[in-house]
Each structure stands twice: as structure tokens, then as C-alpha cells.
Amino acid sequence: MKSNKRAKSHKNNAGTLDDEQVVTKVLEGDRNAFAVLVRRYHKQVFTLMNRFANSPTDAADLTQDAFLKAYTRLETFHPGKRFFVWLYTLSLNLARDYARKNKKHNDNLLKELGDNYGEIPTQEGRLIQQGNTIALFDALNRLPEDFREALILRYKEDFSVKVIARILNLSVSGVKMRIYRGLSKLREIYLESDHEKDI
Amino acid sequence: MKKIFKPFDEKLIQEEQKSHHVIRMIRNVPDADPPQGLEERVMSSLPPRKTVPQWRKLYRLALTPQTVRFTPLKLVTSVICCALVLFFVTVWFNGDNASRQALNTADMRIPEAHFYMGRSLLASNQPEKALPYLEKAVALSPDQADFHFWLGVAHWAHKDFIEERNQYAQAIDLEPDHILANLYLGHNFMDRGEWDKALVQYDKVLAVDPNLPHALYNRGLIFRNLGKTAEETIVWKEYLKVNQRGKWAVRAAEHLNDLGDFSYGIHPIGPVRIVIKRPSFSASDTLLPDCLSSLDQIGYVLGNNPNLYVHVVVYFKDNHKRALARAKTIKGYLTRKYPSVDPARIKISWFSCAEKIVANDKTFLLNESVRFIGLTTNKKEII
Structure with missing residues (x-):
């Protein structure tokens, strides 16, 4: 739920500008206003890139490319649409291009997990949860890219099926099919890895 | 109410229920931590922006959805304001000019404002609405002759002829x-x-402006009604001397011809009928100056209508040569004075039969006459 609110027209409590107002300011020539959008969304874009690149260095380069592309093509962003959806679509296309060129989908995503994990109150809980999450990452990583992105967009980013359809350039029923098959495959892989008992 | 799902939606929901633990874990997957300084790196790679053209800004503004927030109080106030605006706009466009103008001038103490309002309403054929404004103007400024005069006109339009007369009389008293x-x-x-x-x-009017056509014409009608033919003849000639154009001139010439005076004739020239003073000649068949202005009407029409040609038909009882000479004289005058008119468009004839005029149920044969018959090559102009 948190992501949904975040992804929608962003307006923080400090009364700063929402995404659309920032875009307008940038289009009026205020280059520095774009920093607001970078600050808001660079983490999500970096995470996306990292999923495809499996390398923080490459992911950082791709994130930079994504924001540069968004900046130069900002005129094509339609007011009234969600900026994050537009940015995400653009970033996903870049990530896919990168994946096609490199074709080295290695499975060392797990390496990143130890450092990026959130706070857990007890040491025991931390170990259990970390173990499960690593197993899930492993399963996610083994999923075909199309299924994985559909699941992440739906359950992590909390996008509606309609929005996901726009991002992935699919029909609504096509997205539902991917989510359905993605879930069942993920569950299958996860069970294979014998972690269900830990949940 | 029971929710209806499509079969596939149902399967998806079942799958989501089965995979709830997996879904929960996907939700908890943390974002990767970007390397330090990524924001600054991104910003430093951005080029400066070019200025956006004005049309692009307007285009974006047109596409941007606008949000309006209302408190209930503001909403009610807005609805009332909209209803009032709608009412006044409706009144305005329904042509209720009096209401509109009443709004504008209700408390005005400027007589001219009422006067011109009344005049404009009279001009737009709304005498019943004009009347109160003109009355107000007179009430505010009773020493203005014009105000009384136009109030009289409004009463005439209202068919109140007694009050009309009173107002004219008051105007004349003042001026x-x-x-x-x-x-x-x-x-x-x-x-x-x-x-x-x-x-x-x-007579009083003509003493001030001797050539006022309306006064001259109506005097002719009055003498006609009084049966004073001698005076009537004089008046029609006076009228035709100053005005030979238009339907009232034709009517005046007809009245004159009815009295047996043919000094002015009505000639069909193309699509119109023109009143022309009958040309008069000296003993040597040269034109006398008093008829030249009438002949100029023929030259003027020929100059303006290239499709027109004119037959000059002259009769002189028992004398063809003099008839021919007079016809040539007229053509010569017109071709000299109007060199742009091709002489071939002025044709002359000298007939051996007299011009016959039927007036007031009587037939008159003229011993000497000049007739002009204008014909046009443009079929649209043929009447």
C-alpha cells in the first residue's frame, strides 16, 4: 500500500510541489527542479536496474541513463498521467535493452540481500526472515523476466492491472495471465527449494 | 451484494489465496540501496534546458487536469451565483432590452441617456419600450425641442395622434x-x-428649406385633394425640378401628366423608369439649357451600365428633317459630354407618327416629342 501512495502524484507533507508541478517547472527551464524527481524515484529505478543488471555499477549507469532520457524527453510526458508510471515504463525499456545486449542474467542477486535487508527486532526473527527472503529472491531470479516484472509491479509497486498493462505494453487480460502463471511458477520454484516449511 | 467475477479472475483470486505467503514476501522485498552520490551524478549529467515555446506551455496547460475543492458553504454560494448569472444572461439574450436598460439607467438623472435610449429603441422598432425613456427625458429636461419632437414620434408609433401633435407643438414653441x-x-x-x-x-418648412422634397410632394397631394389643379401643376413641377429620381419622382410625373402637362416624361431605361424633363429646342433645333440636366441622367446611366443602349425617338409633326436634326443634336450632346460611352450605343429614330400618351383616361397626341427607350443586353436586367 505504501508504494501505491508513493507512486501516485507525489506531494509530501512539507507542502512541496507534486510531480506534475515539478515537471512544469523543469519544462519552464528550471533544470534544478528535476533533482526533486531524482531524489524521489532514484531508489526504485536503481532497484529495477539492479534486477536486470545484477551489478550495482551497471545499475547506477542505467539509472543515470534513465533519468537523462526522462529529462530530455520530458515534453512527451502527458499532464494528468502519473509521472512514476511514465518513468518506470521508460526505465523498464532501457533495462530490457540492456538485458538483450548483455544476456548475462546471472543469479548472484543473493549477494546483495544481506546488506539491503530491513530491520528485524530479534536476532532469531532476523535469521528466519532473511533466510526466507533469500529463498524468495532465488525463486524470483529464476523466474522468466516477463513473469517476474509483472509480479513485482503488481505486489511490490502496487500498480493496478491496467497500469501494468500500459507499462508492459500488454492487454489487461494478458497481464492477469502473467500474474497468475507467475505466481504459480514462483510457488512451484519456492516449494522445490523446500522453504515453505519455514514460512 | 455478491460480486461477479469472470472465470479467469476467479482463478487468479484462488491462485493469490494459495500464494499469499509468497505475495507477502514480494511486498517485503526491500529496494536496493543505490551507491552514494547517485543523485548528484544524475544531476551533473543533465544538460541545460532550452526554453519551451509558448504554444507548448499552453498545450500542456490545456492537457493538465485541474482540481477544484469546495466546502459545502462555498458550493452553495457558487450555485447561487451561477443561478444569478444564468438568470441575467437569459434575460440579456432573450432580448428583454427594457429590463437590461432599466438596470443600466434606472437611477440615472441624465436626460440625454434616456433620450438616446429611447431613440435607439425607436430605431429598433420598439416604440412601446421607447416611450417611457423619452417621457423621462422630457420630464428631466422639458426645454429641449428635440426631446419633445421624438416623444411625438413615439406617440405617433403608438397611434396616439393627439399627444403626438401636442409634443410637436411644444417643440415648435421652444424652437x-x-x-x-x-x-x-x-x-x-x-x-x-x-x-x-x-x-x-x-409652407413654414419650405420657408426654411425651400427644396425639402417631403414638404413639396405633400403640398402637391394636398392641392390634388383640394382639386386645385393649377396650384397642383406648379407644385409637381417644383418638386420635379429638385428631385427626378426614385419612385416618388415617377409618381409626381404621373400626377403631372394626369393634369395634361407633359413637360416631364417617364422613360423606360433598362431596368428602371427615369423621369426626364422633355428636351426643348431653339428655332434652329439646338438644345435649350433648362433640359440639359435631365439629359445628363441618360448619359450618367449609359456611363454606368455598359450593357445598356438607348434609342432616341424624335417626332416633329410633318417635318422629318427637323425630327432627324433634333435626334442628332441629342446624340451629339451625349457623345460629347460622355466620351466613354460608345456612340453606337445611342441609336436615333425619327418617326412619322406622334407620341401617344394616355393620362387620366384621356389620350393625348403630341406634335413634338422626344422619347428615350433604353434596352439592355443583360437578361437579368430586363423587367
């Missing part, structure tokens, strides 16, 4: 030489058949 008030008072008397009073008024 004895008020031409229009005197003229319209004459019309008022004439409409009531008070010929003598009308004549007095028209």
Missing part, C-alpha cells in the same frame, strides 16, 4: 424653426385631412 417638428406636424394634420393647417406647416 419655432424646428424643421422636423413643423414637417411632422404637417404630416399629422394631413393624416387627419386638415389640409389647410397642413399647408401652413409645409
Whole structure:
């Protein structure tokens, strides 16, 4: 739920500008206003890139490319649409291009997990949860890219099926099919890895 | 209410229920931590922005959804305001000019404002709405002759002829030489058949402006009604001397011809009928100056209508040569004075039969006559 609110027209409590107002300011020539959008969304874009690149260095380069592309093509962003959806679509296309060129989908995503994990109150809980999450990452990583992105967009980013359809350039029923098959495959892989008992 | 799902949606929901633990874990997957300084790196890679053209800004503004927030109080106030605006706009566009103007001038103490409002309403053929404004103007400024005169006109439009007369009389009291008030008072008397009073008024008008066509024409009608043919003949000639154009000139010439005076003739020239003073000649068949202005009408029409040609038909009893000479004289005058008119468009004829005029149920044969018959090559102009 948190992501949904975040992804929608962003307006923080400090009364700063929402995404659309920032875009307008940038289009009026205020280059520095774009920093607001970078600050808001660079983490999500970096995470996306990292999923495809499996390398923080490459992911950082791709994130930079994504924001540069968004900046130069900002005129094509339609007011009234969600900026994050537009940015995400653009970033996903870049990530896919990168994946096609490199074709080295290695499975060392797990390496990143130890450092990026959130706070857990007890040491025991931390170990259990970390173990499960690593197993899930492993399963996610083994999923075909199309299924994985559909699941992440739906359950992590909390996008509606309609929005996901726009991002992935699919029909609504096509997205539902991917989510359905993605879930069942993920569950299958996860069970294979014998972690269900830990949940 | 039971929710209806499509079969596939149902399967998806079942799958989500089965995978709830997996879904929960996907939700908890943390974002990767970007390397330090990524924001600054991104920003430093951005080039400076070019200025966006104005049309692009307007385009974006048109596409941007706008949000309006209302408290209930503001909403009610807005609805009331909208209803009021709608009411006034409806009143405005329904042509209720009086209401509109009443709003504008209700408390005004400027007589001219009421006067011009009344005049404009009269001009737009709304005398019943004009009347109160003109009355107000007179009430505010009773020493203005024009105000009384136009109030009289409004009463005439209202068919209140007594009040009309009173207002004209008041205007004349204030300004004895008020031409229009005197003229319209004459019309008022004439409409009531008070010929003598009308004549007095028209004489007063003509004393100020001797060539005023309305006064001249109506004097002719009055003498016609009084059966004073000698005076009537003089008046029609006076009228035609100053005005030979238009339908009233044709009517005047007809009245004159009815009296057996053919000094002015009506000639069909293309699509119109023109009144022309009959050309008069000296003993040597040269044109006398008093008819030249009439002939100029023929030259003027020929110069303006290239499709027109004119037959000059001359008769001189028992003398063809003089008829031919007179025809040539007229053609010569016109071709000299109007060199742009091709002489071939002026054709001459000298007939051996007299011109026959039927007037007032009597037939007259003229011993000497000149007729002009204009024909056009443009079929649209043929009447």
C-alpha cells in the first residue's frame, strides 16, 4: 500500500510541489527542479536496474541513463498521467535493452540481500526472515523476466492491472495471465527449494 | 451484494489465496540501496534546458487536469451565483432590452441617456419600450425641442395622434424653426385631412428649406385633394425640378401628366423608369439649357451600365428633317459630354407618327416629342 501512495502524484507533507508541478517547472527551464524527481524515484529505478543488471555499477549507469532520457524527453510526458508510471515504463525499456545486449542474467542477486535487508527486532526473527527472503529472491531470479516484472509491479509497486498493462505494453487480460502463471511458477520454484516449511 | 467475477479472475483470486505467503514476501522485498552520490551524478549529467515555446506551455496547460475543492458553504454560494448569472444572461439574450436598460439607467438623472435610449429603441422598432425613456427625458429636461419632437414620434408609433401633435407643438414653441417638428406636424394634420393647417406647416418648412422634397410632394397631394389643379401643376413641377429620381419622382410625373402637362416624361431605361424633363429646342433645333440636366441622367446611366443602349425617338409633326436634326443634336450632346460611352450605343429614330400618351383616361397626341427607350443586353436586367 505504501508504494501505491508513493507512486501516485507525489506531494509530501512539507507542502512541496507534486510531480506534475515539478515537471512544469523543469519544462519552464528550471533544470534544478528535476533533482526533486531524482531524489524521489532514484531508489526504485536503481532497484529495477539492479534486477536486470545484477551489478550495482551497471545499475547506477542505467539509472543515470534513465533519468537523462526522462529529462530530455520530458515534453512527451502527458499532464494528468502519473509521472512514476511514465518513468518506470521508460526505465523498464532501457533495462530490457540492456538485458538483450548483455544476456548475462546471472543469479548472484543473493549477494546483495544481506546488506539491503530491513530491520528485524530479534536476532532469531532476523535469521528466519532473511533466510526466507533469500529463498524468495532465488525463486524470483529464476523466474522468466516477463513473469517476474509483472509480479513485482503488481505486489511490490502496487500498480493496478491496467497500469501494468500500459507499462508492459500488454492487454489487461494478458497481464492477469502473467500474474497468475507467475505466481504459480514462483510457488512451484519456492516449494522445490523446500522453504515453505519455514514460512 | 455478491460480486461477479469472470472465470479467469476467479482463478487468479484462488491462485493469490494459495500464494499469499509468497505475495507477502514480494511486498517485503526491500529496494536496493543505490551507491552514494547517485543523485548528484544524475544531476551533473543533465544538460541545460532550452526554453519551451509558448504554444507548448499552453498545450500542456490545456492537457493538465485541474482540481477544484469546495466546502459545502462555498458550493452553495457558487450555485447561487451561477443561478444569478444564468438568470441575467437569459434575460440579456432573450432580448428583454427594457429590463437590461432599466438596470443600466434606472437611477440615472441624465436626460440625454434616456433620450438616446429611447431613440435607439425607436430605431429598433420598439416604440412601446421607447416611450417611457423619452417621457423621462422630457420630464428631466422639458426645454429641449428635440426631446419633445421624438416623444411625438413615439406617440405617433403608438397611434396616439393627439399627444403626438401636442409634443410637436411644444417643440415648435421652444424652437419655432424646428424643421422636423413643423414637417411632422404637417404630416399629422394631413393624416387627419386638415389640409389647410397642413399647408401652413409645409409652407413654414419650405420657408426654411425651400427644396425639402417631403414638404413639396405633400403640398402637391394636398392641392390634388383640394382639386386645385393649377396650384397642383406648379407644385409637381417644383418638386420635379429638385428631385427626378426614385419612385416618388415617377409618381409626381404621373400626377403631372394626369393634369395634361407633359413637360416631364417617364422613360423606360433598362431596368428602371427615369423621369426626364422633355428636351426643348431653339428655332434652329439646338438644345435649350433648362433640359440639359435631365439629359445628363441618360448619359450618367449609359456611363454606368455598359450593357445598356438607348434609342432616341424624335417626332416633329410633318417635318422629318427637323425630327432627324433634333435626334442628332441629342446624340451629339451625349457623345460629347460622355466620351466613354460608345456612340453606337445611342441609336436615333425619327418617326412619322406622334407620341401617344394616355393620362387620366384621356389620350393625348403630341406634335413634338422626344422619347428615350433604353434596352439592355443583360437578361437579368430586363423587367
